[in-house]
Amino acid sequence: MSVVSGPPAIELRGLARHFGERTALRDVSLTVAAGATLAVLGRNGAGKTTLLRILASLLRPHGGEVHLFGEPLPARAHVVRGQLGLLGHEPLLYRDLTGRENLQYHARLHRIEPERVEEVLQAVQMERRASDPVRLLSRAVLHRPRLLLLDEPRANLDPAASELIEPLIGRASGATRVLTSHDPRAALAEADMVLALKDGRPAFVGAPDGFGADRLAELYA
Amino acid sequence: MKTAMIVLRKDLRLELRTWETVPAMVLFALVTFVIFHFGLNRATIDGQLAAGVLVVTLLFAALLGVNRLFVAEREQGGFDAFLLAPVDRTALLVAKASALFLFLVVLEVIAVPAFGLFLLGPPLGHALPGLILLLALANLGLSVIGTFVSAIAIHTRARDLIGPMLGLPLLVPALIATARAAGPLLAATHASSAPPGKWLLILALYDVVFGLIAYAVFDFLLED
Numbered sequence: 001m002s003v004v005s006g007p008p009a010i011e012l013r014g015l016a017r018h019f020g021e022r023t024a025l026r027d028v029s030l031t032v033a034a035g036a037t038l039a040v041l042g043r044n045g046a047g048k049t050t051l052l053r054i055l056a057s058l059l060r061p062h063g064g065e066v067h068l069f070g071e072p073l074p075a076r077a078h079v080v081r082g083q084l085g086l087l088g089h090e091p092l093l094y095r096d097l098t099g100r101e102n103l104q105y106h107a108r109l110h111r112i113e114p115e116r117v118e119e120v121l122q123a124v125q126m127e128r129r130a131s132d133p134v135r136l137l138s139r140a141v142l143h144r145p146r147l148l149l150l151d152e153p154r155a156n157l158d159p160a161a162s163e164l165i166e167p168l169i170g171r172a173s174g175a176t177r178v179l180t181s182h183d184p185r186a187a188l189a190e191a192d193m194v195l196a197l198k199d200g201r202p203a204f205v206g207a208p209d210g211f212g213a214d215r216l217a218e219l220y221a
Numbered sequence: 222m223k224t225a226m227i228v229l230r231k232d233l234r235l236e237l238r239t240w241e242t243v244p245a246m247v248l249f250a251l252v253t254f255v256i257f258h259f260g261l262n263r264a265t266i267d268g269q270l271a272a273g274v275l276v277v278t279l280l281f282a283a284l285l286g287v288n289r290l291f292v293a294e295r296e297q298g299g300f301d302a303f304l305l306a307p308v309d310r311t312a313l314l315v316a317k318a319s320a321l322f323l324f325l326v327v328l329e330v331i332a333v334p335a336f337g338l339f340l341l342g343p344p345l346g347h348a349l350p351g352l353i354l355l356l357a358l359a360n361l362g363l364s365v366i367g368t369f370v371s372a373i374a375i376h377t378r379a380r381d382l383i384g385p386m387l388g389l390p391l392l393v394p395a396l397i398a399t400a401r402a403a404g405p406l407l408a409a410t411h412a413s414s415a416p417p418g419k420w421l422l423i424l425a426l427y428d429v430v431f432g433l434i435a436y437a438v439f440d441f442l443l444e445d
Contacts, residue, residue: 058301060444082307092298092305094231096238108227109306139302 007070009176016063039191085145110143228316250332265342272403287367348406
């Protein structure tokens with residue numbers, strides 16, 4: 001883990017969120033240092049995606065406090081928004097635009113130099129197919145985010161593609177990462193810290209060493 | 222403004238590539254004129270009746286565009302991608318309203334001459350300068366209200382219903398002002414070549430008021 005000095009990348013204090021009567025998250029508190037990787041584990045509906053969307057400033061918390069790089073959300077979300085990269089279940093791309101056009105659009109929105117588009121296309125070996133309409137292409141790393149929110153980032157990728165994007169979203173990216181995965185063992189192997197969620201509540205927060213096979217089995221039971 | 226231009230350029234590119242909205246609006250307007258032609262059982266119309274037919278047709282055709290305004294954002298994640306960008310969120314209102322305004326201009330460039338040719342009794346040429354001014358003001362109101370309503374409706378399950386149900390009552394004052402102002406322009410007697418100032422003023426005021434309301438609350442419509 002390459003920890004950077006300065007305020008923690010993520011600080012949660014008693015975070016809560018509900019959808020109508022249903023509680024999606026409750027009493028979530030943790031601190032993630034800049035440059036560290038947090039693995040968020042839990043069954044479907046445990047609150048993983050909700051947590052990521054709150055961190056991405058796409059959902060408002062209904063209770064508690066959220067600070068990203070020392071800035072409170074949602075009050076100062078506009079300050080940190082350009083430093084976040086969300087790679088979720090949806091690619092957030094226009095199907096009727098080509099890969100290059102999509103990236104150019106996002107580059108303009110993020111005020112990124114146009115050369116970066118070609119750089120990313122090269123990195124994922126998509127230069128030759130950059131004029132095709134796209135279904136899947138990562139625009140989450142285009143603006144070199146400091147915080148990567150990765151919601152099962154390898155779910156739709158074969159092993160070769162997964163290896164290809166590793167420098168962009170893996171530890172080598174240098175970004176603080178929040179990672180959810182359907183493969184908890186792989187997520188644990190990447191993590192500096194684990195948040196296990198059960199029905200929206202933290203069942204475990206701490207280093208991966210303390211999260212043994214028995215806890216894992218219990219979480220997914 | 223720069224962000225709005227970026228989004229507008231993307232929207233126009235999407236429309237030019239898919240032709241999902243404007244052709245539907247134009248076709249709807251032309252078919253409606255044909256229906257009025259047979260429904261009214263008159264070869265030509267003029268005056269207030271002509272104004273009503275023209276304005277109502279354009280309004281309903283515009284609703285097709287309103288319903289589709291945010292579909293790509295909703296279905297393809299454009300909302301989230303935009304919200305993740307470090308930009309002023311009201312740029313989306315400006316961009317979408319501008320796109321709708323341009324769609325309406327294209328619609329009217331085709332539909333108004335077609336109306337003049339097939340349904341209107343008096344020649345259109347005499348009324349055209351006044352009509353252009355009037356429709357520009359009407360388009361402004363339609364674009365702002367349409368974008369505002371579409372942004373609300375898109376988050377609901379029954380968005381195709383919610384759009385017209387919210388939009389039509391809000392647009393009634395604009396409809397009245399536009400139709401009343403267009404009536405003298407389309408009269409057989411060529412009563413006037415300029416629309417009545419009172420109705421133009423009402424329309425302009427309506428545009429300003431709803432423009433300010435939409436600007437003030439649009440940010441909150443994008444929140445969860």
